[in-house]
Amino acid sequence: MARTAVQLAVDDGQHGGRPGSGNLGDRIFSGTLLILGGMILVVAGLIVLNLAQLAKPLAKEHTLWGFITGIEWNPVEDRFGALTFLYGTLVTSAVAIVVAVPVAIGLALFITQFAPAKLGRALTIPVELLAAIPSVVYGLWGLFVVVPWLRTSLQPWLGKYLGFLPLFSGPPIGLGYLAAGLILAVMILPTVVTVSVEVMRTTPEANREAALALGATKWEAVMMAVIPYSRAGIVGAILLGLGRALGETMAVTMVIGNSAQISASLFAPGYTLPAVIANEFAEATSNVHIAALAGLGLILFGTTFLLNALARVLVNAVQKGPKRATG
């Protein structure tokens, strides 16, 4: 196939002169590509500009600090504070990270280290499937399967044995932080697994073999060679998962209960940044209300942008190979 492609280009005949940068066709081609690549930067610029513009009316009556730390969210009286939603977003994401990360790292180790090579490759298929399921379908599943299960099984059980902790107190409603956190855990799992597998696979085989040759068991080789080598990348994978959890909208909106309150208990219903945007944006009529929602969007954008940037720096550093000694 490749050869024919070369041949076709040659058969085409009319090459415009020397192959070099002075060629007119080359200059047009490079220019077009540069414009297309520049579109990525344009898109980034458009996102920031439009969010900022939309959020501008908010600045009249609210300071940034007042907006972030305000508890009251009252569109009727134009009083807006983001704290309740920030809290909900952080709590649900924290639950997701606590649940998903150990499982994801275990699974990534299973795929790269313990399973036979062929099985390991096959196992990435179900992980990709998990990632391919649309979030609204997760929401549907959460609402009609996970929430009832929490209400009748897990929450009463947790309440019975761990109810003395404020975290697991209160009536088992089902809808709430815990439901949202667990569904987020499922949804961020593929991200963390895929990126972890990628960085673990960059460990030089020689490092691992050296450990094994010195008499280490497989697990010890993992701890001595694989983990130290890919540690930064795994942290990056977790940050990417966290970024996804912070911004996930539909599944969370459907199971969090959408109640603007701050509770210590994971059983209580709450509200998150993306959920309030999803619920109120289409119906917001006043400019200030839209501005406040855009302000929430700006917070969300800023946070996920920084997280992703940091995560990418970490992952790319591992994939390029470290300059430091390992192990």
Next chain:
Amino acid sequence: MNLHSSFTYRKVVDRSMAVVCAICFALAFIPLLSVLWLVVSKGAAGLSWSLFTEVPKPVGEEGGGIGNALVGTLYMVGLASLIGLPLGIGAGVYLAEKGDGAIGSGVRFMAEVLSGVPSIVIGIVAYALVVIPMGHFSAVAGAVALAIIMIPTLARATEELVRLVPAALREASLALGVPNWKTSLRVILRTALAGIVTACLLSVARAAGETAPLLFTSLNNQYWNLNPAQPTASLTVQIYNYAVSPYDDWHAKAWTAALVLLIVVGLLNIASRVLTRSRLKGAR
């Protein structure tokens, strides 16, 4: 880890950690099996011909379908592809062919970071870009949101696929006197084509499953609509509305619509997989 501890102890630790990792594997797939099984078992009952030919009926009335929502999703994803695919592929080719300098690294990094931006934020951007100037919700606004979501991921995927083309091909072509630009278009891109089509299918599948950016751009519509300037129904928004409603009948419809959505997304994924496989065979 203590290498002075007894060999048996270290063996036991090793085996048990392998088992723990295997258990993690099992834990991860309970939700996958549960989602798939429930969507199929609960959704299959509602499948019928009229599901695809009718529009939703008000509460209490029997029947009604999601035909307009399915068409709306395909329509908006199609519109989004018209904008998103060329820009995404173009940016990817730029990154692969000219992206080794400082600007290229900046663009690459930005593409990676943008692909992690929550889709609801993109929805707000599309609202500001299209809905406000137009004065009302529309299919075009939804398509713009989906296109913005497609561009960064597609760009990175395209870049990696183009970079897979062996350098020897480029050298052979250049050695034969073919200019750079023609080498890129006719040799490198043609060789990477199957892979790029795969990446496009995956990004279309992802766009078809998006809900959040459509909520306040294309909104919803109870009727058939192919006018780009009008609000348009979509499968995902329809599933959401049905799911959060208090009616059992609508809940059943939500499961059926979810099954239809999974089939659409699944077909796109399978198509991309088949293409990948035939490409790998071709390379051998």
